[in-house]
Amino acid sequence: MIKIRKPGFFTTVQDTGRTGYRDNGVPVSGAMDMFSAVLANRLLDNRDKAAVLEIAMTGPVLEFSEPTHIVMTGAAMHADVNGTAIPHNRVVKIKPGDILSFGKVEKGIRTYIGVKGGIKTKKVLHSRSYFVPVTESGRVAVEQTMEYSAFEGDIENLIEIKIDNDFLFEQEVRVYPGPEFGLLSAEDQDRLEQGSFTVSAQNNRMAYQLEERLSPNEFGIITSATLPGTVQLTPSGKLIVLMRDCQTTGGYPRILQFSERSISVLAQKRAGEEIKLNILR
Structure with a gap:
């Protein structure tokens, strides 16, 4: 033992x-x-x-x-x-x-x-x-x-x-457009593709929050299925990346979905480190 x-x-x-x-x-x-x-x-x-x-x-x-x-x-x-x-x-x-x-x-x-x-x-x-x-x-x-x-x-x-x-220690993470990606303005879509995002101190096995925000919004959706790697967008523009212990449903728009590989990459990032999103279409 x-x-x-x-x-x-x-x-x-x-x-x-x-x-x-x-x-x-x-x-x-x-x-x-x-x-x-x-x-x-x-x-x-x-x-x-x-x-x-x-x-x-x-x-x-x-x-x-x-x-x-x-x-x-x-x-x-x-x-x-x-x-x-x-x-x-x-x-x-x-x-x-x-x-x-x-x-x-x-x-x-x-x-x-x-x-x-x-x-x-x-x-x-x-x-x-x-x-x-x-x-x-x-x-x-x-x-x-x-x-x-x-x-x-x-x-x-x-x-x-x-x-x-x-690759686990690189900045790039591969993501796919989520079901509500189309709700975003062209400006916010460009921000996701061209900017970098900082891992917040608010991170654990349930979710990682990112420091930078998109535009405030009123995109309410009916509570829908979520998965590890789903990126939720709150009304204030905060980005939340769900991780392995995440809830099974949520009411925030699901704007992106991390690949399995990229969940592992994010899991090796600590507060203050940056990631860049490679959106695969």
Whole structure:
């Protein structure tokens, strides 16, 4: 098992999400940077849906009681096992009693730790992703333990490979026009395509707000379906990008839709960083 000796700033268990329950108002949840979470599992020869740890900003201290293999992906965060630094995007063997700890994050904001076979926390609605009130906890806690299956063999892909995840830290995000994009004035459409937008301090797993605004409006719509990546426009002109724990419906115009790739890019941005929108038509 894994014992949480220190929980870090905001560490959760996530998989690819809780699908098939949106008609009952249940968010999808799942890894904010899905690219990095799935990459961790593929490097370990796990199923894509296997649960991983999602670490935001400051990492936890973890103690392993059984042999296994782990891999770290996503944000560039210093990590070491028993004081010896470990690399990103490389499988690392773990022995009973090993301690995994983290330093500061250098680039990005979310790091993922995959474990061979996946983390075996309780499934709720066919997913292990943390989301209160669907799950009892919203983040890991000190002294908490989490099961995994011991693994003493070797993984065939313990080879040096080049992982190209540089796109996660670029400014450009790819988006598509949303159902209400046509309500915007030509001026606001140009602003979206030509300007840059700053991530607000008001950001979390539910939504990211952007600092810059479009024109005030009176575009009321009937409450309609939303998805992770939907960009809502409020009457004051504020832009809200819905993320993995977002609500399933909303009454604000849906002017853009982020691609899956671009949700991962935004998930690695911190307050004050800028993005540029590449609107694909």
